[in-house]
Amino acid sequence: MSSEQPEFIQPPDTLKDKVDVTAGGVDLDALEKAEALIAGLQGDYLSWVEGDLEKLQEFYKAAEAAEPADRREKLRDVFSVAHDVKGQGGSFNYHLMTTIGNQLCRFIEKLPEQVSRGQMEVVKVHIDALRLVIAQRLEGDGGRAGSNLVRGLDAVINKVKPAEEG
């Protein structure tokens, strides 16, 4: 153990010199406009998320074709794309993509070394659900269809635990 005292350093406050409060600065109106601008990118999002959905399918197929002992490693690619999907959907009012993407990530990270067929099915059903959300344009919470979808996925996860053996 060292008895060294912590050293406090006051960094130069360059921001203070560069940021003024002005009439054209960021106010509530500017923030609303910025949010509206993001909302206007929804069409772009729907186009690029198709690419993510294709990647999810492709990586899932590669994991499915692998031996059970190699599947977890292969599913890291699925995790990576699902993590992106989770992080983006909500920005464009596709909150279900965030919810389902998150659930898929949490499931994959708890998988055992040997990934069973049942566990692979759970991964697949989540990928299918993400595709459904986009195909049916289930914006926001997706209404009744959205809650049915999330409830169904919860039931599947409860039936096939990520830590299930064999």
Place this chain on the structure above:
Amino acid sequence: MSGYNLERLNFLVVDDNKHMRALVKTILHALGSKNVHEAADGADAFKELRHFPADIIICDWNMSPLDGLDFVRLVRTGKDSPNPFVPIIMLTGHTEMHRVIEARDAGVHEFLAKPISAKGLFSRIRSIIERPRPFIRAGLYFGPDRRRRQIDWKGPERRKSGAGNAQVAEDEGGLSQAEVEALLNG
């Protein structure tokens, strides 16, 4: 109505996902920023910093070859770091408490959970503008003061212990509840 004018601030956006970079850039431009540079990973960003004097860095966590945490450590403690004090906002989908602690202990100023919004991003920028924090060198840690709240701490003074970053307990009064909640509910 008036507000902070971000026109003169230099932003560096670091994310391996081009769509996320575009989204952050769109928000920054909408908020009046003119100088926004991009980098696709930590190594690129470090190179960029050599000739672009960023005032604020907005950085993703998951990137390769150099991820967000390694990049933050490199900026803070690298011998050839162009600006060890530059404020860094970490964007992350990792909202678990231990991840938050890990990022904080690498020396980030602010966290913003994905999916992001213009209001969320601006609130972190405003926090950096309004509450500049002193830097601390304590044990293995070098970065902005992690103690944002003054609490009546009765335990041992950990800053003197020389303990590693990872040994900072989760009960330390570093993160405000609102910040953690914002992350966890993000």
